[in-house]
Amino acid sequence: MFNKFTLVVAAMLCIAGISHAQSELQPCSADEHYRKLLAKYPQLVGYEKTFEEQLGKRMAERTTAAADTTIYDVPIVIHVIHDYGAENLSDTILYDAAQYWTTVYLKENADTADVIPTFVPYVGKPGMRLHLATKDPNGNPTKGIVRFQSYLTAAADDEAKFGPWPQNKYVNIWFIGTFGAEDLGVAAYAYFPSSAVFEPFYDGIICLSSYVSVSDPSVAKTIPHEMGHVMNLYHPWGNTNNPGVACGGTDHVDDTPPTKGHNPSGCTPAALYDTACASGYMVTYMDSHGVLDSVVNYPDTANSQNIMDYTYCSKMFTKGQAARMRTALTGTTAGRNNLYTPANLAATGALAPMPDLPPVADFIVNRGVPATSDLRAYFLTFNNATSFGFRNASWNDTITGVSWAFSNGATNPTSTSMGTVSNKFSVPGWVTVSLTATSNAGNNTIVNTQTVYVADTTTVGGMGYSQNFSNASDLSNWPMFNFYNNQFKWQFYTGAGIGDNSCLRYRSFDSSDRITGNAVGDHDDIYTPAFNLSTSTDDLYLNFFTTAAYTNHGIAGGTTLVNDSMEVDVSVNGGANWYRLGGYGGTRLDNNGNYGVEFVPNSATTWVPRAINVPATYRAAQTFFRFRYHPGNTGNDMYLDNFYFDGFPAGIKEAITASPSSFNIYPNPSSSGFTLVFKTGNTGSVAYSIKDITGKLVYENSKVLASNSIQHEQISRSATPAAGMYFVTLTVDGVNMTQKLVIY
Secondary structure, three states: OOOOOOOOOOOEEEOOOOOOOOOOOOOOOHHHHHHHHHHHOOOHHHHHHHHHHHHHHHHHHHHHOOOOOOOEEEEEEEEEEEOOOOOOOOHHHHHHHHHHHHHHHOOOOHHHHHOOHHHHHHEOOOOEEEEEOOEOOOOOEOOOEEEEEOHHHHOEOHHHOOOOOOOOOOEEEEEEOOEOHHHOOOOEEEOOHHHHHHOHHHOOEEEEHHHOOOOOOOOOOHHHHHHHHHOOOOEOOEOOOOOOOOOOOOOOOOOOOOOOOOOOOOOOHHHHOOOOOOOOOEEEEEOOOOOEEEEEEOOOOOOOOEOOOOOOOOOEOEHHHHHHHHHHHOOOHHHHHHOOOHHHHHHHOOOOOOOOOOOEOOEEEEEEEOOOOOOOOOEEEOOOOOEEEEEEOOEOOOOOEEEEEEOOOEOOOEEOOOOEEEEOEOOOEEOOEEEEEEEOOEEEEEEEOOOOEEEOOOOOOOOOOEEOOOOHHHHOOOOEEOOOOOOOEEEEEEOOOOOOOEEEEEEOOOOOOOOOOOOOOOOEEEEOOOEOOOOOOOOOEEEEEEEEEEOHHHEEOOEEOOOOEEEEEEEOOOOOOOEEEEEEEHHHHOOOOEOOOOOOOOOHHHOEEEEEEOOHHHOOOOEEEEEEEEOOOOEEEEEEEEEEEEOOOOOHHHHHHHOOOOEEEEOOOEOOOEEEEEEOOOOOEEEEEEEEOOOOEEEEEEEEOOOOOEEEEEEOHHHOOOOEEEEEEEEEOOEEEEEEEEEO
16 A cells, blocks of 8 residues: 655754744744755756655555565764854763664654554654764764864854765764754754755754753654654645644655644643544555555544654654655665665764774863953953963763863963863963863873963053054064954955055955855954053044955845944953944945955055044053954955054044145034144144134134144034034135034
8 A cells, every 4th residue: 555745845944842942933944945945956846756756666665565674774973063052062962862862763762652542553663773973984983973163053054064974874963052043943954855965965954952852852852853854754734834724734644644733732632632634534545557455544633742743742653654764764865775784884883882982172261250241251461350261171081080281371380170270371472271181091182372362461552553564573462363263364464555565354255165154153353452541631533444345145136235344342451341432334344345256455545444432431551452353144355454543533634644735524514512633834823713504603713833733623512503504614824725514
């Protein structure tokens, strides 16, 4: 007996636990992912049809053959994508989980005893053992768990599937912290075999780390559910991903009666004995000659305890589902039939005992002690009241001991702490940290020469200080951090600049043919040395120049979508706390528009002056600044040059120097007072007046100042008594110049 199926392949994304997922969450985005895949690969439709015809034929052969009792061994690998938070699941948790998934696929999970009597005869046994691989793709020993640090763990999608192992040799399972905006509210998803043919690098399962617990029945079946999709199962109500709405969908498996699905409900009587869609459910089977073979009267009750449903009362697969999964596993699509071959089991070490391997030494920089304003304290002065914190994060075995070593005159130069070590340092510069982790199988050492930066408190200047970044040596006390060791980073650049051919560059241009990884969520810092700004009593501006562009990836449907940004922060307590002074984003930052190739400025006109007022609160004897860049998926390179402090904004002084016969007014428009910036003549004699729109004189003044000097004169709001337009006239050596001023 058999029934032919029609398969529409989509990425099935599913929540799996009532204690974690609430009814207001969107459990899946199958339709959206299917449309995305189909738009990219229109030929998928024809491929699906051929695949389904082959599947129907194989199912027919199975129903006429003797019962298949083969147990199939399937290698798996677990990728933990983390940023050292709770999502960095322990080895023990993952070992226990992998063992439990196998009990489900062998129908040995204890809760099958709780299946309601109606479906006891239909409980199926997929007959698969999932094995953590003991050999990686290069033949090296492994425990089947690998780890990758990435900011994408906090906004994951397919591009967070780092380091996939060959999908025809291993089933890849990725654990992450949070899904991105596209799949927010989702707990896990997986691709069907046909989809894997077109994008094999995304084949497998991606799941929230909070949905791995085998002790929580509401989430324990998450991976078995997703493995069902990997082996070609639908949800019982079909692929609409709209459970609980209407009858009519189908999963193309006969012994899962029609259902509208339950989202979510738990083990309620209304769900367990739901007959809304299945009343009078029977299936007629014809033989190969089109003659009636049999009529099967299946249960009139929905199989709400099915692992592929959303009741969060998951306990079983049906026999029909088991047969469909085994048919997909033994089929050639996406190389599923290679997974269990003797040659592949030997190559992956799936049946070999778990090797006893040395640990992998690892550590993370923690928030400072006492707490700093940033998540992690990488930059502090050498005499700071706050300590750096270093936390052991070694893995791959039961760690029996660790040994720390620190440079730069650490207060704790060595330590055996298995947890966190707090340290201060007496020598400025980059700190070298060494950590050796030991287990019964041996030891492993990690050495990082640029873990944290200890800043010198010696100031390098104040008002009037300038830095043109002419040489790489100019950056000796401007530490740059590339936190995730990727292509998006700060660097000294020769090939562009203002007045010379060098500057700072943030490389935001994506030069990769990207399959995994993107820039959204990344950030990188560059820090200044200390400045003594305590003597500045008048206006004080932090000035610099930038030039940047975006790529054609930032244009969609005629709309510009640019998501690079840069913030400028300040600290007056040696890096323990940072406060935002200003920032730039979108086309305001990427001022040169769209460049399809990597942007390099070739003209002074591409540069834009930037000025940030430094409030008196932050004019300390030791003031530090930080430029934090947030790259996006549409950015191109950004260049920064001519960093300096002055009493008026960048661009004003430059404009006067370039054209002495002009003057500037800032801010304009203004809601309070304003400043005149001008260059005096040979006599130093100047006069200025303000008239309203009617020509009435409202203010005038004259002075004798230093000859041939740039001056700025502050005019109070009282000089312009009412909101409106005014005309400001400046007289220098008998020459009159007039500009408009708007007061609001």
